[in-house]
Amino acid sequence: MTLVEIPGSKSITARALYLAAAAEGVTTLRRPLVSDDSEGFAEGLLTLGYLLDRRPGVWQVQGRPAGPAVPAASVYCRDGATTARFLPALAAAGHGSFHFDASEQMRRRPLGPLTNALRELGVELTHEGAEGHHPLRVEARGIEGGKITLDAGLSSQFLTALLLTGPLTRRGLEITVTDLVSVPYVGITLAMMNAFGNPAHRDGDTFVVPPIPYQARDYLIEPDASTASYVLAAAALTGNSVTVPGLGSDSLQGDLRFADVLRQMGADVQLTPDQVTVTGTGRLRGVTVNMRDISDTVPTLAAIAPFADGPVRIEDVYNIRVKECDRLEACAQNLRAMGVSVLTGPDWLEIHPGPVRSTTIACHGDHRIAMSFSVTGLRVRGGITLDDPGCVRKTFPEFHRTLAELRASWGI
Numbered sequence: 342m343t344l345v346e347i348p349g350s351k352s353i354t355a356r357a358l359y360l361a362a363a364a365e366g367v368t369t370l371r372r373p374l375v376s377d378d379s380e381g382f383a384e385g386l387l388t389l390g391y392l393l394d395r396r397p398g399v400w401q402v403q404g405r406p407a408g409p410a411v412p413a414a415s416v417y418c419r420d421g422a423t424t425a426r427f428l429p430a431l432a433a434a435g436h437g438s439f440h441f442d443a444s445e446q447m448r449r450r451p452l453g454p455l456t457n458a459l460r461e462l463g464v465e466l467t468h469e470g471a472e473g474h475h476p477l478r479v480e481a482r483g484i485e486g487g488k489i490t491l492d493a494g495l496s497s498q499f500l501t502a503l504l505l506t507g508p509l510t511r512r513g514l515e516i517t518v519t520d521l522v523s524v525p526y527v528g529i530t531l532a533m534m535n536a537f538g539n540p541a542h543r544d545g546d547t548f549v550v551p552p553i554p555y556q557a558r559d560y561l562i563e564p565d566a567s568t569a570s571y572v573l574a575a576a577a578l579t580g581n582s583v584t585v586p587g588l589g590s591d592s593l594q595g596d597l598r599f600a601d602v603l604r605q606m607g608a609d610v611q612l613t614p615d616q617v618t619v620t621g622t623g624r625l626r627g628v629t630v631n632m633r634d635i636s637d638t639v640p641t642l643a644a645i646a647p648f649a650d651g652p653v654r655i656e657d658v659y660n661i662r663v664k665e666c667d668r669l670e671a672c673a674q675n676l677r678a679m680g681v682s683v684l685t686g687p688d689w690l691e692i693h694p695g696p697v698r699s700t701t702i703a704c705h706g707d708h709r710i711a712m713s714f715s716v717t718g719l720r721v722r723g724g725i726t727l728d729d730p731g732c733v734r735k736t737f738p739e740f741h742r743t744l745a746e747l748r749a750s751w752g753i
């Protein structure tokens with residue numbers, strides 16, 4: 342059995358930073374993720390005038406329930422959709438003139454349902470380029486609050502941004518969703534809002550957020566379940582064993598359900614409240630899985646699928662086409678380049694077992710494509726080459742070292 346320390350959850354770090362910034366008092370965050378996404382989020386807060394002290398393993402944030410501490414700022418959100426979607430909503434609840442922009446990759450990703458909802462709430466917001474995309478300008482004068490409807494069928498982050506902002510409005514928010522993907526991420530949002538003192542809750546298709554202020558606290562960030570998927574998949578694929586401490590049945594993260602997919606495929610999975618162990622059994626069965634709730638792990642499953650004993654069909658994942666890249670096409674393209682037979686539809690892909698040959702993976706600047714196909718490389722003669730190995734910095738800067746250490750401990 343090999344113990345692997347996985348860095349903190351990107352989603353929980355982003356929410357914790359938002360909640361800490363909006364709370365009354367000083368919050369201490371323990372084991373935050375240190376990566377391009379979370380540093381981009383923290384630097385966005387610094388640009389908005391919040392006070393942050395970042396030491397190894399412990400970040401402290403001085404909360405400001407009134408909103409940004411500066412009258413004007415220009416925030417660069419890098420590639421991070423949590424930064425690019427949560428911070429404009431935070432700024433809108435304050436007072437001042439705020440400009441937001443992001444990388445080319447992030448500029449292409451949708452924002453419209455969120456910015457339309459903010460406008461519906463009375464926020465003066467203009468898109469400077471394409472409508473519904475970064476860059477944008479927010480003239481913030483606080484938010485009164487009230488009832489809105491939202492289409493979160495392309496991204497749950499639109500809903501999370503509004504939920505997090507609800508307690509900063511004067512009357513609170515009632516948000517009715519007409520569609521919603523990535524539901525477990527909304528569960529993380531509500532659980533963390535509750536942990537910071539706001540009793541936000543879901544009532545059918547409506548989310549209710551009373552205008553009750555957040556309170557600062559001490560908060561421990563769990564390891565990232567999507568990041569863990571690579572080492573868990575590596576164990577299942579190579580017949581080895583991996584334990585991830587700090588991530589077990591007590592986790593807030595839906596992506597830990599990826600371990601259930603590995604179990605369904607034949608791996609041995611042991612889950613305790615605070616750790617998960619996956620052991621490969623030498624057998625990987627073909628499966629059909631609906632991954633709407635856990636779509637960040639689609640590339641991980643696609644990457645081990647050719648070694649299953651039957652087709653692997655992944656369904657209901659339309660929104661992976663609007664992630665860092667069109668992940669459905671990127672998975673299919675790279676698998677085909679390795680000689681694997683793949684069928685795709687608007688929201689599904691089906692991968693057929695067969696021999697896999699060495700190739701250069703087109704990462705499309707997407708950390709998950711790079712990390713997933715690095716796992717495939719463990720079973721390919723000659724390995725695989727990545728055209729952009731550095732893109733893993735978005736969520737897991739130490740990925741290549743961690744994988745090399747695993748290989749060394751397993752002798753492969």
Ligand SMILES: O=C(O)C1=C[C@@H](OP(=O)(O)O)[C@@H](O)[C@H](O)C1
Binds near residue numbers: 636
């Ligand atoms: O709220 C979050 O932290 C996230 C929600 C999910 O996005 P979508 O809701 O866009 O699917 C997920 O893919 C992303 O990595 C992180």
Ligand SMILES: C=C(OP(=O)(O)O)C(=O)O
Binds near residue numbers: 420
């Ligand atoms: C989709 C992802 O990131 P985000 O949407 O937060 O940029 C991801 O990390 O897989």
